[in-house]
Amino acid sequence: MAGITGRRSRPILHLLLAAMVLLWTLPTLGLFVTSFRAGDAVRVSGWWTALAPATQSGMVRIAGDDTASGAVRSGSVLRPDQSGARITAFGVSSRDPDAFAAGQTAELPLGGQLTLHADGRYRLVTPDPAASGQRVFFAATMPPAFTFQNYFHVLSSEGLVGSLVNSALVAVPSTLLPLTLATFAAYALAWMRFPGRALLAVATVALMAVPLQMALIPVLRFYNFAGQALGLDTKSFLGIWLAHTGFGLPLAIHLLRAGMSAVPREIIEAARLDGASELRILIGIVLPLSLPVLAAFAVFQFLWTWNDIMVALVFLAPQEVLTARLVNLMGSRGGEWEVLAASTFVSLAVPLVVFFLFQRHVVRGAVAGIST
Amino acid sequence: MLHPAAIAIATLILCLAAALAWIWGANWLLDRILPPRGTAISRNIRRAALIRPWLFLGPALLFLSAFLIYPALGTIWLSFHGPDGKAFTGLANHAWLWRDGAVRQAALNTGLWLLVVPAAATALGLVGAALTDTLRWGGLARILIFLPVAVSGAAAAVIWKFVLDFRPLGAPQTGLLNALVTWAGGTPQPWIAQPIVNTLFLMAIVVWTQTGFAMVILSAALRAVPGDTVEAARLDGATDLQVFLWIRVPQIRGPITAVWLAMTLVVLKVFDIVLALTNGQWNSNVLANLMFSWMFRGGGDFGRGAVLALALMALVLPILVATLQGGARTRKD
Numbered sequence: 231m232a233g234i235t236g237r238r239s240r241p242i243l244h245l246l247l248a249a250m251v252l253l254w255t256l257p258t259l260g261l262f263v264t265s266f267r268a269g270d271a272v273r274v275s276g277w278w279t280a281l282a283p284a285t286q287s288g289m290v291r292i293a294g295d296d297t298a299s300g301a302v303r304s305g306s307v308l309r310p311d312q313s314g315a316r317i318t319a320f321g322v323s324s325r326d327p328d329a330f331a332a333g334q335t336a337e338l339p340l341g342g343q344l345t346l347h348a349d350g351r352y353r354l355v356t357p358d359p360a361a362s363g364q365r366v367f368f369a370a371t372m373p374p375a376f377t378f379q380n381y382f383h384v385l386s387s388e389g390l391v392g393s394l395v396n397s398a399l400v401a402v403p404s405t406l407l408p409l410t411l412a413t414f415a416a417y418a419l420a421w422m423r424f425p426g427r428a429l430l431a432v433a434t435v436a437l438m439a440v441p442l443q444m445a446l447i448p449v450l451r452f453y454n455f456a457g458q459a460l461g462l463d464t465k466s467f468l469g470i471w472l473a474h475t476g477f478g479l480p481l482a483i484h485l486l487r488a489g490m491s492a493v494p495r496e497i498i499e500a501a502r503l504d505g506a507s508e509l510r511i512l513i514g515i516v517l518p519l520s521l522p523v524l525a526a527f528a529v530f531q532f533l534w535t536w537n538d539i540m541v542a543l544v545f546l547a548p549q550e551v552l553t554a555r556l557v558n559l560m561g562s563r564g565g566e567w568e569v570l571a572a573s574t575f576v577s578l579a580v581p582l583v584v585f586f587l588f589q590r591h592v593v594r595g596a597v598a599g600i601s602t
Numbered sequence: 603m604l605h606p607a608a609i610a611i612a613t614l615i616l617c618l619a620a621a622l623a624w625i626w627g628a629n630w631l632l633d634r635i636l637p638p639r640g641t642a643i644s645r646n647i648r649r650a651a652l653i654r655p656w657l658f659l660g661p662a663l664l665f666l667s668a669f670l671i672y673p674a675l676g677t678i679w680l681s682f683h684g685p686d687g688k689a690f691t692g693l694a695n696h697a698w699l700w701r702d703g704a705v706r707q708a709a710l711n712t713g714l715w716l717l718v719v720p721a722a723a724t725a726l727g728l729v730g731a732a733l734t735d736t737l738r739w740g741g742l743a744r745i746l747i748f749l750p751v752a753v754s755g756a757a758a759a760v761i762w763k764f765v766l767d768f769r770p771l772g773a774p775q776t777g778l779l780n781a782l783v784t785w786a787g788g789t790p791q792p793w794i795a796q797p798i799v800n801t802l803f804l805m806a807i808v809v810w811t812q813t814g815f816a817m818v819i820l821s822a823a824l825r826a827v828p829g830d831t832v833e834a835a836r837l838d839g840a841t842d843l844q845v846f847l848w849i850r851v852p853q854i855r856g857p858i859t860a861v862w863l864a865m866t867l868v869v870l871k872v873f874d875i876v877l878a879l880t881n882g883q884w885n886s887n888v889l890a891n892l893m894f895s896w897m898f899r900g901g902g903d904f905g906r907g908a909v910l911a912l913a914l915m916a917l918v919l920p921i922l923v924a925t926l927q928g929g930a931r932t933r934k935d
Contacts, residue, residue, distance in 0.1 A: 243733055243736060243737060244737060246729070246733060247730075247733040247734065247737055247739075247740070247743050250726075250729070250730060250733070250743070250747060251743045251746050251747060253810075254746055254747045254749070254750060254810065254813070254814075255746050255749070256778070257761045257762055257764070257765045257778070257810075258749070258750070258753070258761055260761075260764060260765065260778055261760065261761045261764050264764065272776065273776070274774055274776075275774055275776065276774070276775065276776045276777075276778065276781050277776070277778075278778070278781075395607060399606075399607060399610045402614075403610070403613075403614040403617070406614070406618060407614075407617060407618070407621070408665075410618060410621045410622070411621060411661045411662045411665060412662060414625055414658040414659070414661065414662065415658060415659045415661075415662035415663070417658055418654075418655040418656075418658035418659045419659075422651075422654065422655040422658070423651075424651075424652060424655040424656075427655070430659070432926060434666075435925060435926070436922055436925070436926060437666065437670055437671075439867060439918050439921055439922045439925060440670060440674060440915065440918065440922075441867075441870055441871055441890075441911065441914045441915060441918055442871060443871070443890060443893050443894075443910075443911040443914050443915075444670075444673065444674045444677050444911050444912075444914070444915050445669060445670055445673035445674060445677070446673075446897065446907075446911070447673075447676070447677060447680060447687075447897060447904050447907050447908055447911065448672070448673035448676030448677055448680065449669060449673050450897075451676075451687060451904065452673075467606075467610045467613070468613055468617075471614070471617070472665070472669065473669055475665055475669070476665045476666065476668060476669020476670055477669060477670070479662055479665055479666055479670075480666070480670070483662060507629065507633075508629070508654060508658075509625065509626070509629050533752055536754070537752075537753070537754030537755065537756075537757075538754075539754070539755065539756055539873075539874045539877070540873050540874065540894065543894075544897070552754075552756075553754050553755070553756040553757075553874065554756075556754075556756040556757065556760060556878075557756050557759070557874070557877060557878045560759065560760060560763065560878055564763075567764060567767075567776070570760055570764075571760070571764070574757045574760045574761065577754065577756070577757055578752075578753060578754075578757050581752045581753070581754070582749075582752055584752070585749070585751075585752035589745065589748075592751075592752075593748075593818045593822070596815060596818055596819055597818070597819055597822045600819050600857070600860045600861065600864055
């Protein structure tokens with residue numbers, strides 16, 4: 231009976247999941263498609279119209295050509311940039327612009343014939359070579375038109391490359407520094423016995439819940455003060471690294487401690503009996519065995535610092551990192567969707583690559599972080 | 603003049619070298635002062651074992667104190683002081699917090715966020731976990747739903763602003779939502795500029811970014827549910843839905859609570875999406891964004907910024923207590 235119910239409800243389940251996947255991907259897909267469309271097209275039609283071939287109508291005058299020796303003229307009604315378009319119908323008067331199908335031959339009202347092929351080639355036979363010209367109306371199916379122009383534009387003239395470098399200069403050190411410091415601290419909390427150990431472990435968990443906002447103003451005030459006193463720049467990469475290190479440490483210590491605790495006790499005890507120093511046990515035994523959890527934290531912290539905007543706005547000059555530039559762009563160039571879209575995907579490229587490469591680590595880290 | 607990137611890389615190497623030099627140097631020095639050999643070997647080992655953990659913990663504790671504990675205390679101190687953080691103003695900022703209309707609006711919105719977003723993200727995450735675990739193409743679906751977790755708030759804001767884009771009636775709607783509304787015969791709406799409606803959409807965007815996170819955690823928890831309970835229920839004639847709701851979900855109550863709490867923390871810190879889409883206009887402000895704008899408004903009012911940070915902290919406290927109680931319970935087990 232359970233089997234029957236299960237089988238019968240299957241299509242609904244597929245439908246439900248399909249709807250969910252659609253909701254979770256369509257918004258991103260829309261912006262992705264837009265980033266490859268020309269600006270004029272973006273402003274007059276939705277991105278979904280770019281996916282299917284569009285029907286366009288046009289008119290071309292086959293002009294009288296004095297140098298034409300014969301009564302036969304040939305050429306194409308399509309411009310070179312319209313190659314790929316297919317003519318579906320054509321006509322020779324504005325009253326009946328789609329009287330003939332592509333490939334047919336039309337008899338002209340003043341004598342002569344016009345043949346128009348699907349690929350745009352025409353052949354005009356006219357009794358009077360000096361005639362002023364023949365108007366040709368046509369309907370054409372345009373293939374989807376995509377361009378890399380937006381990406382060239384934002385990468386060459388919008389200063390996005392500078393922000394990309396800055397984002398990396400913020401995120402990489404802000405990942406490595408807490409990772410290093412937390413490795414030592416987590417080892418002490420996991421494998422050394424000393425009074426206050428349990429209290430410290432609980433305190434790190436508690437610190438994870440403290441909102442960042444609690445720390446921003448005093449740290450900013452301290453940087454301003456120190457900058458003025460020592461004559462240094464108050465907005466510096468070093469400043470934001472140290473802040474990110476402090477803010478990231480609770481999660482780092484928590485995750486690494488949980489990961490390191492999973493190393494079998496016997497291995498550590500045996501090494502201690504052999505007279506290995508604590509530092510040697512950490513580097514030789516515990517570190518290699520807890521690489522997955524190190525990777526998990528590194529991925530998390532990298533994504534968080536790359537995607538962060540609040541800390542960057544407080545401790546760095548405006549617009550320096552990608553996220554800040556993006557928000558600024560939304561305000562100043564809100565209508566230029568193609569520029570916004572391309573900039574967004576430039577900013578997304580790195581986190582998405584990291585995400586796909588280390589997807590397993592992200593999942594494992596999330597599970598470990600929340601279930602311990 | 604060196605390139606800033608070169609200076610930054612050199613600084614980073616210096617920082618890492620300093621951390622490593624500390625750990626080696628301090629351990630070496632400790633072994634020199636209290637050598638684990640000679641006449642006083644057992645006393646030396648005992649004393650060194652008491653000191654060594656603090657050598658390992660030292661740098662981290664220094665950073666935690668300098669960037670979290672000391673600043674948190676500083677924020678409390680600042681909340682009793684004026685805009686420049688110098689003149690003592692007593693409870694003036696705290697009184698302002700209760701009186702001010704904009705604060706009340708932001709607090710109400712934050713309350714609404716707290717009610718809706720964690721519940722919606724957890725519920726959708728649970729549905730996603732159940733569906734992706736049962737269906738054969740669930741693995742692919744899980745990656746696609748998880749993807750927005752890697753997307754920054756700023757990028758999510760651009761992505762959704764494009765979906766919610768509004769053109770006056772008659773013009774072609776290039777925003778997906780208004781195009782659908784027009785296609786169905788409705789009137790296009792400026793979603794972002796309408797009070798309450800905009801808050802609902804802002805919340806939906808955060809749910810969109812967080813559901814994947816909830817889903818992978820709950821999915822891992824569901825797979826850990828022992829199969830025999832499920833088998834027993836099946837033999838008793840329970841349907842798939844019944845097994846899921848009454849057998850599997852109750853057994854992952856712990857992870858569900860943990861996800862809920864994590865989502866609550868995320869919601870309290872929500873800032874970038876609000877900043878990018880409305881910046882608090884049209885009655886959509888939240889406490890985190892209001893705090894940020896007071897930090898810099900008119901040269902910055904650090905007193906009011908600090909008191910708003912305290913308001914956020916007050917909202918976090920129940921979660922903090924719950925987490926600590928949970929931690930104490932697991933340690934006892």
